[in-house]
Amino acid sequence: MNPFLRALFFWIVVRPIVLIVLGLNVRRRELLPKSGPAIIVANHNSHLDALVLMTLFSTRQMNKVHPVAAADYFLKNKYLAWFSTKVLGIIPINRVISKTQENPLQPIDDALAKDQILILFPEGSRGDPEHLDQFKTGIARIAQHHTEVDIVPVFMHGLGKALPRGEALLVPFFCDIFIGPTFRWTGSRVSFMEKLTEEMQKLVDEKPKSDW
Amino acid sequence: MGHLTNEVRWALEAILGLLIVASIIVFVLCRLQPEKDRTELVQRMKTWWIIILSFGGAFLLGKTAVLLYFAFVSFLGMKEYFSLIPARRADRRVLFWAYLAIPIQYYWVYSNWYGMFIVFIPVYMFMLIPSRMIMTGVTERFLHSVGMVHWGLMTTVFSLSHIAALMNLKWNPQVIDLPEARFATGVISPGPGLLIFLVALTQMNDVAQYVWGKTLGHRKIAPHVSPGKTVAGFLGGVVTTALLASLIGPWLTILHWKYALGAGLIIGVGGFFGDLSISALKRDLGVKDTSSMLPGHGGVMDRVDSLTFTAPLFFHYVYYLYHNLYF
Numbered sequence: 001m002n003p004f005l006r007a008l009f010f011w012i013v014v015r016p017i018v019l020i021v022l023g024l025n026v027r028r029r030e031l032l033p034k035s036g037p038a039i040i041v042a043n044h045n046s047h048l049d050a051l052v053l054m055t056l057f058s059t060r061q062m063n064k065v066h067p068v069a070a071a072d073y074f075l076k077n078k079y080l081a082w083f084s085t086k087v088l089g090i091i092p093i094n095r096v097i098s099k100t101q102e103n104p105l106q107p108i109d110d111a112l113a114k115d116q117i118l119i120l121f122p123e124g125s126r127g128d129p130e131h132l133d134q135f136k137t138g139i140a141r142i143a144q145h146h147t148e149v150d151i152v153p154v155f156m157h158g159l160g161k162a163l164p165r166g167e168a169l170l171v172p173f174f175c176d177i178f179i180g181p182t183f184r185w186t187g188s189r190v191s192f193m194e195k196l197t198e199e200m201q202k203l204v205d206e207k208p209k210s211d212w
Numbered sequence: 213m214g215h216l217t218n219e220v221r222w223a224l225e226a227i228l229g230l231l232i233v234a235s236i237i238v239f240v241l242c243r244l245q246p247e248k249d250r251t252e253l254v255q256r257m258k259t260w261w262i263i264i265l266s267f268g269g270a271f272l273l274g275k276t277a278v279l280l281y282f283a284f285v286s287f288l289g290m291k292e293y294f295s296l297i298p299a300r301r302a303d304r305r306v307l308f309w310a311y312l313a314i315p316i317q318y319y320w321v322y323s324n325w326y327g328m329f330i331v332f333i334p335v336y337m338f339m340l341i342p343s344r345m346i347m348t349g350v351t352e353r354f355l356h357s358v359g360m361v362h363w364g365l366m367t368t369v370f371s372l373s374h375i376a377a378l379m380n381l382k383w384n385p386q387v388i389d390l391p392e393a394r395f396a397t398g399v400i401s402p403g404p405g406l407l408i409f410l411v412a413l414t415q416m417n418d419v420a421q422y423v424w425g426k427t428l429g430h431r432k433i434a435p436h437v438s439p440g441k442t443v444a445g446f447l448g449g450v451v452t453t454a455l456l457a458s459l460i461g462p463w464l465t466i467l468h469w470k471y472a473l474g475a476g477l478i479i480g481v482g483g484f485f486g487d488l489s490i491s492a493l494k495r496d497l498g499v500k501d502t503s504s505m506l507p508g509h510g511g512v513m514d515r516v517d518s519l520t521f522t523a524p525l526f527f528h529y530v531y532y533l534y535h536n537l538y539f
Contacts, residue, residue: 023291025504129301158295161304171308172287174295174503208499 001066001089007059009087018055022048022162023174027206031152031179032056036064036115038150038182041139041196043132044121045160050088052159052175053119066091066111067119091118105142112146122196129164130157132204135196140189153180153196155203178203215274219464220404224268227412231264256508263506263515267411271404275379276322278407282376283318288512289368290314292502297360302350309344310361313337317369321377329377333370338362367520368513374523375410379403381530405465406530413460413476414522417453417483424448438491441484450480471533478529479522486521490514 018024033040040053050067057065071092074084084090091107103109111118120142122135143151158175180199186192216224238257242250270281294307313333320329342358381403425445433443454476461472490513494502501510509515 023288023503023505161295164304167304169305169308171304172291172294172311174291208497 001063002086003063005087006062006089010055010059010062014051015055017170018048018052021170021172022052022159023172024052024055024177025174026056026177026179028179029056031181033117033150033152033182034061036117037112037146037148038117038152039112039139039142040117040119040152040154041200042119042121042154042156043200044123044126045129045131045156046126046163046165048159048163048175049121049126049156050090050119052156052177053154056177057117061117064115065089065117065119068093068108068121070095070125072096095124105138105145108142109145112142112149126160126165129160131160132200135193135200137189137193139196140192143185143192144189147185149184150182151184151196152182153199153203154178155180155200155207157207176207178206215401216271216404220271220408223405223408223412223464224271227264227408228268231260235261252508254508259506259508271408275401275403278379278404279318279322279376282372283314285512285516286314286318286369286372287311288505289372289516290364292505292511292513293364293368296497296499296502297364298497299360300350300353300357302348303345303357303361306341306344306348306357306361309340310337310365313365314369317373318376321373321380324380326380329373333365337365341365371520371524372516374527375407375519377527378407378410378530381406381534402466406467406526409457409461409465409467409475410479410522410526411519413453413457413479414483414518416456417449417480417522418487418518420452420456421445421449421480421484424452434488437488437495441488446484449484450477453477453480453483466534467530475526475529478525482521482525483518486518490517490520 042049042053050069054062054065054067066089069084069088069090069092071094074090075081075092085092091111093107094104108118120139122139123133124136125133127133139151143149155178156175157178158173161171162173162175163170180203183195183199186195235257238250238253242254267281270277290311294310299307317329317332320332341361342354345354345358345361379401382401421441422445424447425440425442427444428448429442429444431443432439433441433446454473457476457479458469458473461467461475462469465472467475490502494500502513503511505511506515
């Protein structure tokens with residue numbers, strides 16, 4: 001990752017769009033992790049999700065923040081791969097697990113060992129706009145290997161309207177961001193997934209009347 | 213600064229002075245009773261500083277800056293509104309067209325094209341929005357959706373653009389019963405004075421209705437919409453606003469005191485209903501504030517709620533009275 005390019009891209013493109021075109025209503029910003037290692041677990045509806053979450057950090061803090069993203073999508077050609085790894089600073093992982101490969105989550109382990117803050121979308125894909133899909137259990141496996149790592153649940157609402165999957169036209173909408181209390185590995189994968197789902201549901205219930 | 217009359221400059225300075233005094237009072241209150249939580253009041257004050265400094269700054273820069281300022285207010289208001297309403301998924305791109313109406317509407321103001329300014333949204337957008345919606349092919353909740361989008365356009369763009377349109381009013385020397393020499397040269401527009409008059413009195417009316425309601429209000433005027441509003445608050449507010457208007461009007465604007473009194477009545481009543489209609493909308497949608505854009509105030513639409521009614525009412529009142537004002 002090139003921190004200079006990333007800062008430049010955020011100051012010239014991302015921050016103005018997020019601040020003026022979109023606009024954020026952040027609830028409990030103080031619950032965001034101030035230092036790593038930590039994992040921000042969020043719902044996923046739009047390409048904007050990771051970018052918006054990154055703008056919640058100062059340029060300095062942001063150097064530690066990396067979205068975990070699908071290698072098959074973000075590394076599909078060399079230009080996108082350059083942009084994703086050098087400017088966005090993603091941690092690419094393989095969604096399709098092959099038997100020959102050792103540990104598909106190795107890059108995540110490495111980043112956490114270096115005190116980084118990861119952004120993870122356990123739904124696995126953006127899915128239908130403004131619809132929360134069932135979480136995949138990879139997150140529980142990560143937490144199990146990193147029992148001392150803070151898990152921060154975040155629910156975002158509005159970005160799936162602004163730029164949903166399959167659309168290239170950005171329409172301005174406010175984005176609500178609800179940040180939940182930090183928790184850690186709970187002892188078992190089942191209880192961890194229950195805890196995560198429960199914390200996320202609390203955040204979902206906070207938003208006013210549903211639309212779409 | 214040459215485009216502003218002395219009175220307008222004094223009015224801006226008076227507003228700034230008021231803000232400084234209020235800030236000192238808040239500061240002293242916080243010092244005297246540090247145990248009391250006044251976070252919201254302090255936030256409110258800080259936001260006022262941003263609102264008034266940006267508003268005043270736009271004013272000093274001139275007409276174009278004022279237009280851009282209100283175009284931005286319209287954009288923020290529309291964004292809040294579209295983020296709140298239960299629009300259909302299919303309408304995403306329709307809403308994009310509604311956003312495009314903002315630069316276009318303010319361009320009509322900028323170019324002084326009164327005819328287009330007045331019909332663009334009520335006629336052309338009124339047809340364009342349903343036409344674009346038809347193309348999505350979704351008829352379910354069509355009426356519901358087309359109504360919501362049009363109401364949003366009327367409120368956040370059409371109504372609010374009337375504030376900026378006041379800047380276009382020019383003095384017509386043929387009007388003989390208003391011997392206002394300072395406007396007769398055509399160098400100084402009566403617009404800025406009228407604009408400050410409208411915005412300041414709408415704000416004072418909100419305050420007056422609140423204060424009267426608190427001091428001697430018992431009978432609720434609209435218990436289901438806004439439980440805080442009382443009959444005494446409403447009447448006291450309207451009378452106070454009308455009196456203030458008749459005092460300030462002849463000094464700050466081209467309005468004769470009788471007409472200024474009428475303007476005050478219109479602002480008092482219009483402001484009341486404008487405020488309540490946004491309250492009703494929030495109740496319907498189940499939210500307390502339209503957003504949290506302005507800390508201590510809520511959203512932009514919470515701040516300009518009364519203006520959505522008073523701006524077009526006041527504009528057309530002035531336009532009717534002095535319709536040979538050049539536009």
